[in-house]
Amino acid sequence: MEFFEDIVAGQKSRFGSRRVTREEVIEFASRYDPQPFHIDDEAAAATHFKRLCASGWHTCALTMAMFVEEMKARGHQGLGSPGVDELRWLKPVYPGDVLSCELEVLDTRRSRSRPERGIVRHRLTTYNQNGEAVMHFTANGMVAVRGD
Template structure:
C-alpha cells in the first residue's frame, strides 16, 4: 500500500496510455457533448478542429480511467480529490491518437484537522503519440497516512 509518507515531491510517474477510437468519440459526444464538431466529419471540417475531434470532457474521462487503473493496481491509499485547477485543453484530440498520461508531485501537506490523512498537489500532462501536449491540469489529492503500528 502506498501512503502519504511514501510520496516524494518532484517524483514523476507514467500512468499509462489510452487509444482514442472514433466509436467512443461519437458515443461520448452523443451522450454528453453533442456539439457538431464532435459528431460529424462534415461539421468538424468547417471548424478550427478540421476533422472529428474528441470532447475535452471525454479526454478528461479517458485520462481519469488511465490514472484510476494505475492507482488501484498500485494499491495507493487515495481518498479522492477535492478538485482540479488550471485545466487546459492545449490541442485537439482525434480518433486514432494514443494519449500518454504522466504526473509529477508538486507538494505534499499533512492535514492539520485530520491527522490520519494528508494531501498532495500533482501536475498531470497528457501527450499524444507525437509527444505533443494536449491536456494539462493540477489537482489536489487526498491520501491516508500510514497507520501507526
C-alpha cells in the same frame, strides 16, 4: 501499498496507453458534449479542427481512467479529491490518437483537520502518441497516511 509518506515532491511517473476511437468520440459527445465538431464528420471538417475531435471532457475521462488504473497498480490509498485548480486543453485529440500520462508531485502536506489524511498537490499531463501535451490539470488529492 502506497501511502502519503511514500510520496515526495518532485516525483514523476509515466503511465497509461489508450487509443481513442471514432465510435467512442461520437458516443461520448452525443451524450455529454453534442457540439457538431465532436459528432459530425462534415460539420467538423468545416471548423478549425478540420476533422472530428474528442470533447475535452472525454479527454478528461480517459485521463482519469488511466490515473485510476495506475493508482490501483501501485496500491495507492487515494481518498478522493477536493477539486481541480487548473485545467487546460492544449491540443485537440482525434480518433486514432494514443494517449498516455505523466504525473508530477508538486508538493505534499498533512491535513490539519484530518491528520489521518495527507494532501498531495500534483500536475497530471496527457500526451498524444507524438509526445505532444494535449491536456493538463493541477489538483489536490487526499491520501491515507500510514497507521501508527
